[in-house]
Amino acid sequence: MLHLKVKVEYLGHIKNITANKREEEVDTAKDAAVSDLLAQLSEKYGDPFRKAIYEPKTADVKPNYIVTVNGLLLNQLKGLSTKLKQGDHVILMPVVSGG
Numbered sequence: 001m002l003h004l005k006v007k008v009e010y011l012g013h014i015k016n017i018t019a020n021k022r023e024e025e026v027d028t029a030k031d032a033a034v035s036d037l038l039a040q041l042s043e044k045y046g047d048p049f050r051k052a053i054y055e056p057k058t059a060d061v062k063p064n065y066i067v068t069v070n071g072l073l074l075n076q077l078k079g080l081s082t083k084l085k086q087g088d089h090v091i092l093m094p095v096v097s098g099g
Contacts, residue, residue, distance in 0.1 A: 003027050004086040006037065011093035014065075017048045028084065034067060035080035037090065053092060064095045 009023040018024075028037050039056040042049045054061050060080065061067055067074050068091045069082055084090070 004030050004032070004084065006084050006086075006088045006090055008037070008041070009089065009091045011091060012096075013094060014053065014092050017045055017052060032084050033080060034069065034074065034082045034084065034090070037084060038067075038080070061092075066093050066095055067091070068093075 005025050005027055007023060008026050010018050010021060015022060026037065026040065028040055032040075035056075038054040038061070042054055042056055050056070052062060053065050061074075069077060069084070070089055074080065074082060
């Protein structure tokens with residue numbers, strides 16, 4: 001298999017950046033890491049995505065954003081270098097703060 005499909009879900013105001021998409025299936029390279037997926041999404045959605053969520057070649061997503069893979073936070077995995085597998089469920093969401 002040359003590529004794999006992962007489901008990416010967008011929560012909160014991230015949908016404003018993704019043209020109101022709540023989720024989509026993304027084709028990515030078979031050995032892709034989370035950083036590769038985020039770089040691909042930043043190409044697709046352009047500057048608003050890069051400014052708000054992820055700037056390719058940086059060490060982490062922007063502050064105030066969380067990425068999970070199959071329900072696990074990236075810091076419970078291998079961060080942005082976490083390898084993706086066929087059918088993984090990735091969620092991008094803003095950190096909710098308040099009391």
